[in-house]
Amino acid sequence: MSNVDETRTPGIDESHERVSYRSRQQFWDLIESPYVVHAVLAFAMMTVLVPFGWELITSFKANSAIYNLNYLPANPTLQTYYNVLIGEGYWKAILNSLLISTSTTVIVLALATPAGYAFSRFRFRFDNLLFIGVIFSRLFPPIGLVVPYYQIMARVGLLDDLLGVTIAQVYLWLPLMIYIMRNFFISIPEELDESARVDGCTRLQAFRKVALPLARPGIAACGILTFLYSWREFLFSLIVTSTLDAMPISVAVFKFVGDVSVSWASMAAASILAIIPTVFIVVFFQRYIVTGLTSGALKG
Amino acid sequence: MGDVKLENVTKRYEDVTAVDNMNIQIHDGEFVCLVGPSGCGKSTTMEMVAGLTMPTEGTVHIAGREVTNLPPKDRGVAMVFQNIALFPHMDVYDNISFGLRLRNFEKDEIDRRVDKAAEVVQLEGMLDRMPDEMSGGQRQRVAIARAIVRQPDVFLMDEPLANLDAKLRVHMRTELQRLHKDLETTVIYVTHDQAEAMTMSDRIAIIDGGQLQQIDPPLECYNQPANLFVAGFIGSPSMNFVEGEVTENGFTSEYMDVEFDPSNYGVSAGDKVTLGVRPEDIYPAESGRSISSPTGEIRTKTDVIEPMGDEIFIYLLLSEEVETDLEDPAASNQLLISVPPDSDVEEDQDMSVVLDRNKIHLFDTESGQAIEHSLVASPAASGASGTSGAESDD
Numbered sequence: 001m002s003n004v005d006e007t008r009t010p011g012i013d014e015s016h017e018r019v020s021y022r023s024r025q026q027f028w029d030l031i032e033s034p035y036v037v038h039a040v041l042a043f044a045m046m047t048v049l050v051p052f053g054w055e056l057i058t059s060f061k062a063n064s065a066i067y068n069l070n071y072l073p074a075n076p077t078l079q080t081y082y083n084v085l086i087g088e089g090y091w092k093a094i095l096n097s098l099l100i101s102t103s104t105t106v107i108v109l110a111l112a113t114p115a116g117y118a119f120s121r122f123r124f125r126f127d128n129l130l131f132i133g134v135i136f137s138r139l140f141p142p143i144g145l146v147v148p149y150y151q152i153m154a155r156v157g158l159l160d161d162l163l164g165v166t167i168a169q170v171y172l173w174l175p176l177m178i179y180i181m182r183n184f185f186i187s188i189p190e191e192l193d194e195s196a197r198v199d200g201c202t203r204l205q206a207f208r209k210v211a212l213p214l215a216r217p218g219i220a221a222c223g224i225l226t227f228l229y230s231w232r233e234f235l236f237s238l239i240v241t242s243t244l245d246a247m248p249i250s251v252a253v254f255k256f257v258g259d260v261s262v263s264w265a266s267m268a269a270a271s272i273l274a275i276i277p278t279v280f281i282v283v284f285f286q287r288y289i290v291t292g293l294t295s296g297a298l299k300g
Numbered sequence: 301m302g303d304v305k306l307e308n309v310t311k312r313y314e315d316v317t318a319v320d321n322m323n324i325q326i327h328d329g330e331f332v333c334l335v336g337p338s339g340c341g342k343s344t345t346m347e348m349v350a351g352l353t354m355p356t357e358g359t360v361h362i363a364g365r366e367v368t369n370l371p372p373k374d375r376g377v378a379m380v381f382q383n384i385a386l387f388p389h390m391d392v393y394d395n396i397s398f399g400l401r402l403r404n405f406e407k408d409e410i411d412r413r414v415d416k417a418a419e420v421v422q423l424e425g426m427l428d429r430m431p432d433e434m435s436g437g438q439r440q441r442v443a444i445a446r447a448i449v450r451q452p453d454v455f456l457m458d459e460p461l462a463n464l465d466a467k468l469r470v471h472m473r474t475e476l477q478r479l480h481k482d483l484e485t486t487v488i489y490v491t492h493d494q495a496e497a498m499t500m501s502d503r504i505a506i507i508d509g510g511q512l513q514q515i516d517p518p519l520e521c522y523n524q525p526a527n528l529f530v531a532g533f534i535g536s537p538s539m540n541f542v543e544g545e546v547t548e549n550g551f552t553s554e555y556m557d558v559e560f561d562p563s564n565y566g567v568s569a570g571d572k573v574t575l576g577v578r579p580e581d582i583y584p585a586e587s588g589r590s591i592s593s594p595t596g597e598i599r600t601k602t603d604v605i606e607p608m609g610d611e612i613f614i615y616l617l618l619s620e621e622v623e624t625d626l627e628d629p630a631a632s633n634q635l636l637i638s639v640p641p642d643s644d645v646e647e648d649q650d651m652s653v654v655l656d657r658n659k660i661h662l663f664d665t666e667s668g669q670a671i672e673h674s675l676v677a678s679p680a681a682s683g684a685s686g687t688s689g690a691e692s693d694d
Contacts, residue, residue, distance in 0.1 A: 189383060189385065191381045191382075191383055191385040192385050192387060194350075194352050194372075194379075194381070194385070195379065195381055195385040195387075196387070196398070197351075197352065197371065197372045197373060198350055198351075198352070198372045198373070198377060198378060198379045198456075199373070199378070199398050199399035199402065199446070199450070200373040200398075200399045200402035200403055200450075201373060201402060202371065202373070205402070210387055213389045214387075214388065214389055
């Protein structure tokens, strides 16, 4: 017969512990059990999917049927979509959003990639100060800058103009993307550039032939994020646009909120239309976002 | 053609001087190792030769022309980096041919040279592999092939074997030597591993604190170190040092004396000097080994014993009041000796040792500069070598 207490951890004196090691481990084992983890995930998913499902269902109802107490539409219809897209001319808003987001993405990538590279590679006077300045410009609450921005756009005649909205989007997302690209380039060993330069590259060639191809995941992640962010941006676009000539879909959705009533079904249909491209992008390109944003953390 | 000359080269970073007034002349076809501890400036020196770092002062000449302000691509150098630095998005062929393609070589010529380089480093049949599909040794060969394919005037190698495991390192060391013999191109090789430097190079440049300490053939650095730093850095285990001063009769310290005639060595009584002797130049008195010029016996006590297989290292205490300092084998109060593996030694046993006067080095303690590398000349009093007495005073 063994006289060792088998409920105790061998070699560990538990007498001084307020809560025994064993009890604490049992608690954490429970927290990490698949049941608890799945329950938490299911709850989190519901908080995302229920409003979305509600909106999807609403979009298939006629405006007049919104206040019926049925969850599912009695007579599902695509009429609301037709009204929104063609009747209200919201296809223009979607086109505007596509133009604004695409050009914002191209401009931001064209500027953030070389800027991120320069901040990662070159040491020059006040380089850190300049970099902090870039980040700092993004720390202002956007609402505080809306009025001066409106005045500038009014002065240069870019109100209700696609270019005006695009400039705002570039201003909003460029600093963050410079920051991400800089971190990404830091994760690419500088010896690769040096090796290319010894092999015969100029600095620019080393950037173009070596650093740039290796930064593709980072560039892809930045591009996707910029597109998504500028697609859904609301505040600046709302301030500088007033008609469907330049209004992106994120603002156009809001136009269904009238002074006396809200066209819920139309707004739901417009919202669904607005998120289709973003869902598409996230589903097909999410692996680029993950690799692009994490490779720096892993390698660096 | 591939000679390299650094004249008064200095590199300062704000308040740090990484390289201080370096003057080195490397001849065509020579294999020169730059060695020194981490942060001594050896890599910065190499980067200045490569053109990756611009010197604050001084000039760099390669193959007879001044290249101080030329970009790396125009210097006729090729470089192998410590982390190998293969382009991960290119296969082996593209990696090796990168420099040739940049220079718009004909496709046939590129193929011919790549095949030749691959053959030299034994990479035939692997040209379509990606770097991440290769082992560390194979990647290193690709890096070397990438360097040799351009037929540069000078190869620069910045600790190229540091990331390889010990066995592969020894193997690649031999291959690099063979390659140098075949190509007869100037090689500048940076390492902090003095064994690498000793085995591979025609000359070793030992650098410390950004300053060149000595540049000489390996055995000369080993047998005639220019100063205390070189003496301590070259050789493993390190040289033993005993600080003391010169008297009328020779050297005296707290723990041991060695007689010699100071006037023969340009020192005089009262000078602070450090005596240096390598572990293999100290012999147990009872070993019966005949030495042409032994010192008198020094009584010591064995402390830690380290059997290495082919030899045994013994830490000897010169005084009972101190303990062995394994961190600093060159501490003044202990001697590290190496004896044959069949020697019968135990810890805490009394042992008398003698030093080989042929191999005793004398350094100026203050400046660290070497004064003499052999104390075999006649002692002052007796005039006969081998009869001098050295006494421990424990």
